[in-house]
Amino acid sequence: MTPERLARIKQILDRRQPDLTVLTDQVHKPRNLSAIIRSCDAFGVANMHAVWPKEGYRAFRKTAGGSFNWVTTRTHPAMTDAVEALRRSGHKLYAAQLSERAVDYREVDYTLPCAVIMGNEVEGVSADAAEQADEHIVIPMMGMVESLNVSAACAIILSEAQRQRKEAGLYKQRRLPDDEYLRLLFCWCQPAVKQYCDDRNLPYPPFDPETGDLIDGVGWMEAVRRQRHPHLAEES
Numbered sequence: 001m002t003p004e005r006l007a008r009i010k011q012i013l014d015r016r017q018p019d020l021t022v023l024t025d026q027v028h029k030p031r032n033l034s035a036i037i038r039s040c041d042a043f044g045v046a047n048m049h050a051v052w053p054k055e056g057y058r059a060f061r062k063t064a065g066g067s068f069n070w071v072t073t074r075t076h077p078a079m080t081d082a083v084e085a086l087r088r089s090g091h092k093l094y095a096a097q098l099s100e101r102a103v104d105y106r107e108v109d110y111t112l113p114c115a116v117i118m119g120n121e122v123e124g125v126s127a128d129a130a131e132q133a134d135e136h137i138v139i140p141m142m143g144m145v146e147s148l149n150v151s152a153a154c155a156i157i158l159s160e161a162q163r164q165r166k167e168a169g170l171y172k173q174r175r176l177p178d179d180e181y182l183r184l185l186f187c188w189c190q191p192a193v194k195q196y197c198d199d200r201n202l203p204y205p206p207f208d209p210e211t212g213d214l215i216d217g218v219g220w221m222e223a224v225r226r227q228r229h230p231h232l233a234e235e236s
Contacts, residue, residue, distance in 0.1 A: 001189055001212035009188045009212070012070070013181055014174045016046040019113035020161055021091065023049040023082055025129050026120040027150055035151035036118065040071045043158040046176065046184075047072045049086070049115065051079050069191065072184075079129050091115045095133035096153055097125045098146075102136035110161035111168045118154050185209055193217075200228075 022040055027033055033050065040048045052075055076082040086093065094108055095117040108114075117133060119125035130136065139148060139156055148156070165171060174181065186204055187194045189212035197204050205220040207213060214220060 006189065006212045009185065012044075013176060013184055013188075015044045015171045016176050016184075017044045017165060017170065018046045018176050018180065019089075019091070020045055020110065020165065021047050021049060021086070021115045022154060022158070023051070023086065023093075023115045023117045023129075024120075024150075025051050025079060025117055025125050026123075027118060029121055032121065032149070032151045036154050037071050037073065039151065039155040039158055042155075043162045044171065045071065045158065046180075047074060049073075049082050050075045051082050052077055070188070079126055079132075083129070083132050086115045089113065092135070093117060093129075093133040094135045094137050094157075095119075095125045095130050096138070096157065097130050097133070097136040098138050099130065099136045102138045105137040105139050105157050106160050108135050108137055110164045111170060114161075116154065116157050116161070118150050121150055182209060185212070190214065 022036060022045060024033065024036060027036070027050070037048060039045075048071055050073060074085075076085065083093065090113045092112055092114045094105075094110075094114055096105070096119065097117075116137075117125055117129050119129070125133075137157070139153055141147070147153070162171075176184070183204075186207050190204075190207060193205065193214065196202070202224065205217070206215040208215055
């Protein structure tokens, strides 16, 4: 881990917005999901939520441009579960939905804890999600087409959220809770070790947040080896 790389990681984490998120409602095209994840990363969104499409959830890594590593994606089996989770954490719900009560997407307050609900490519936001949303928002269209691709619309809305939050000074100070900040710092600094631990259901080893390096990585690896293969320790 070079000092320059560590500084870059910390700079990005310092600007992450833990209370701004996107909730995809049955978005089923992997390329759209990947593009939405990429937009979340670009605008400093720490987490996104997805209600599983009928075909299951996956994202094309090529389209995501590696951003799946930088945005935590939380999936939910049903919209009710997603809404309840976001309500518990104090989020307002803004559904991208053309309706009689819809307002220009620039008229709502994105400096509040909020989630932008994006519907699927064919049916849009589900009736259940639309009913539970605090606001319906739309992007005014000036051409012949009536709507934008879901990933393009998400990027435009997040751009406005970024503008409002930047004006409010929300990108000027670290807003992630300490435990989440340290967890992500470890994961981003030590992706190979993270994957190794996740695959084997192991706790993450101690690391130094000042350098991004493991504390006694050799000793930790040896302890893991003895724990997983006690017969090898006895033989030695």
